[in-house]
Amino acid sequence: VFFDHTLPLLMPVLMVAVVLRLIDAIGTFDQIFVLTRGGPGTSTQLISTYAYNTAFQFTQYGRAMAMVVALLLMTLVLTVVAIRYMRRAAGRTSG
Amino acid sequence: MRRGARYVALALAVLVALFPFWWMLATSLKRPVDIFSGVSLVPRHPTTANYARLFDAYHMGSFLVNSLVVVTVAVAASLVLGTLAAYALARFRLPFGLNGSALVGALLVRSLPPILLVIPLYITLAQNGLLNTRLGLILVYGGLNTSFVIWMMQSFFQEIPRDIEEAAMVDGDSRLRALRRVVLPLAAPGIAATAIFSVIATYNDFLIALTLTSTPDAQTVPVGVSTLIGKIQIEWGPMAAAGVIGALPIMIFAIVVQRHFVRGLTLGAVK
Numbered sequence: 001v002f003f004d005h006t007l008p009l010l011m012p013v014l015m016v017a018v019v020l021r022l023i024d025a026i027g028t029f030d031q032i033f034v035l036t037r038g039g040p041g042t043s044t045q046l047i048s049t050y051a052y053n054t055a056f057q058f059t060q061y062g063r064a065m066a067m068v069v070a071l072l073l074m075t076l077v078l079t080v081v082a083i084r085y086m087r088r089a090a091g092r093t094s095g
Numbered sequence: 096m097r098r099g100a101r102y103v104a105l106a107l108a109v110l111v112a113l114f115p116f117w118w119m120l121a122t123s124l125k126r127p128v129d130i131f132s133g134v135s136l137v138p139r140h141p142t143t144a145n146y147a148r149l150f151d152a153y154h155m156g157s158f159l160v161n162s163l164v165v166v167t168v169a170v171a172a173s174l175v176l177g178t179l180a181a182y183a184l185a186r187f188r189l190p191f192g193l194n195g196s197a198l199v200g201a202l203l204v205r206s207l208p209p210i211l212l213v214i215p216l217y218i219t220l221a222q223n224g225l226l227n228t229r230l231g232l233i234l235v236y237g238g239l240n241t242s243f244v245i246w247m248m249q250s251f252f253q254e255i256p257r258d259i260e261e262a263a264m265v266d267g268d269s270r271l272r273a274l275r276r277v278v279l280p281l282a283a284p285g286i287a288a289t290a291i292f293s294v295i296a297t298y299n300d301f302l303i304a305l306t307l308t309s310t311p312d313a314q315t316v317p318v319g320v321s322t323l324i325g326k327i328q329i330e331w332g333p334m335a336a337a338g339v340i341g342a343l344p345i346m347i348f349a350i351v352v353q354r355h356f357v358r359g360l361t362l363g364a365v366k
Contacts, residue, residue, distance in 0.1 A: 026208070027209065027210060029209070029210055029301070029302050030301040030317075033302075033305075034301075047210075048208065051210055051214075052210060052213075052306075055217075056217075056306065061214055064214055068210055069211075071210070072208065075206070075207075075208060
């Protein structure tokens, strides 16, 4: 019953949750900074930690802002996707 | 039988959830030798030396005070400002469809990746001499939180029927008085929920506090704890102790607010 009915009905809501978590995860900073600082080498570097280092270790604020704006564009695309899924989920439950 | 199985499963889940906390508590009571001498669930020679070191050598006291001051003032200010703004947005029609854009703006501020905000904030605070001050942190957290409070409270206010406060205003209350005596008590569970989320988010924040503070004068608990990870060694004992101490304020707060939560619900039901 769960796989035939409950899961398909949940799919739109699940998709919203997945996209929102993606938006969160793409900007992850705390865990990586505390655990590995992007190292060893650059093997665990994300845009967020790389931008942080560029800005506050090498004081290149302009470059760091450029990286972060790129990150923002990525999250904006995901946000649009999330809003679209939200609309669809809302439409299905009310209709 | 099935009930029994369910309880066993629940107990297992609770055990898994609580185990890291127990491990932290146990580690915080171990001597450095015991921490590295293999696995033991219970500290063999319990000691409070880690806690003493934490407060004497690692400024845990001032981290705690900073965190408590910043969180209390910032959340209180944003709750007052945000609740009033949300009430206005829920009850009045602004021209040019500004209600909608104000709400979207409030949500947008919340969903920006914090790393994006941190660099301009750093430069702005530096120019105004507010780096490494509690006031600077309060302003930043207060502002960011207000948008969240507006977003949350607005939906709560919309669920409260207008008629109740209009009845109060017919009976001679001014709008603010009606808001204070009628609407706010009804919205209490919402305010409690919003307060919990705000406090937890502000207290847990790492990136903003890390960037905008640099000494124990203004560093908050999460940042302070991260300074225990040194270049050469990691102070596991004091760090576990810091984890225990750092979790206490949130746990106390959760217990206090939980009562309001339940009371607010029953208040709403009796009406």
